[in-house]
Amino acid sequence: MVGLMKRCVAVVMVALLLCLLSGCGMGTSFCASKQDEQRPSADTARKILIVYYSRSGDTRELAQVIQENVGGDLLELQTVEPYPKEDEKIAEQAKPEITQGIKAILKPIIYDVKDYDLIFVGYPIWRGTIAPPVTSFLIQNDFTNKTLIPFCTHGGNGEVNSVSDIQKLLPRALVLNGFAANGSNVENEKQNIINWLSKIQIGE
């Protein structure tokens, strides 16, 4: 009788041991829940960069409102050679940059586009299109499979063809519809920016 009990105890112990070693079917769900913990949620996965060029400060103001509402890293592009102060002289310098594709040379940039999923790109309209420093940035980085959201300031002509110009430069990026504001009215556009961000489901 005692021998039988001992054998039963031994069988139960072996069964328990086998169960522990195989994990009793818990390994899969443990792994899965671990993977779930490691997988970032849709929100934390979306890394945002807000990159812009602004000579006289209008586009910078829009960029700051965007960052206040969506977070992300803010990157101001600067040229090695600053543009002259007078608009006519800038136009002179910018003309070959725009019409002949001569690149504006940028100061070194601390952020890497490859670390971001969603990139807001801000620029003033110059001669009907993107200001050259932003064109340089777009040409010099790889936007394959990135989502770009343009925003711009202008002197009354609106975004003109700048959005389609960006899409032409970056055929492998998804370029969404953007936001344009008259540079002389940026202060009054702040609520409109916030409304636009929530309409495209990026803001609060």
Ligand SMILES: Cc1cc2nc3c(=O)[nH]c(=O)nc-3n(C[C@H](O)[C@H](O)[C@H](O)COP(=O)(O)O)c2cc1C
């Ligand atoms: C060289 C140059 C070219 C410009 N070309 C245009 C243009 O074609 N259409 C327009 O509406 N505004 C034009 N503007 C006006 C700017 O787009 C506008 O003032 C903008 O708000 C400036 O933004 P920022 O302060 O960020 O530099 C031009 C300005 C400069 C300096």
